[in-house]
Amino acid sequence: MEWGAECAGILLLAFGTPLTLVRRKRRFDRTSQFGVEQFSSYWVKLGVNIKDGALRYISLILLTEGIVILGFRFEVSWGWIVTLPVYAFILFLLFGS
Numbered sequence: 299m300e301w302g303a304e305c306a307g308i309l310l311l312a313f314g315t316p317l318t319l320v321r322r323k324r325r326f327d328r329t330s331q332f333g334v335e336q337f338s339s340y341w342v343k344l345g346v347n348i349k350d351g352a353l354r355y356i357s358l359i360l361l362t363e364g365i366v367i368l369g370f371r372f373e374v375s376w377g378w379i380v381t382l383p384v385y386a387f388i389l390f391l392l393f394g395s
Contacts, residue, residue, distance in 0.1 A: 307367035314360030321353040 328335045328346070337343040369380025 303367055303371040307364045307371065310360045310364030310367065314357045314364060317353050317357035317360065321350055321357065324350060324353075 324346075325335070328337070330336055335343075337346065365380055366384060369377040369384070371377065373381050
């Protein structure tokens with residue numbers, strides 16, 4: 299039995315989850331007691347938003363890849379729940395709207 303796909307999917311999920319938590323923690327630390335984010339200048343805000351956006355997209359890609367890999371690997375048992383929207387999206391791309 300080969301464990302390559304399972305390990306890859308689990309590793310991608312293991313790297314994506316902490317990135318999501320780090321991004322949310324960074325935003326929480328910047329928020330005041332009234333729910334307003336505080337920055338010292340516009341340029342600091344711009345830099346922070348770029349960093350948070352990069353963390354968001356990297357974590358989204360890692361989590362999505364991990365879930366899809368595990369979904370395709372276990373498609374027979376529970377993976378169809380994951381792969382059904384993937385197949386629907388592929389059909390949408392093929393035939394258009």
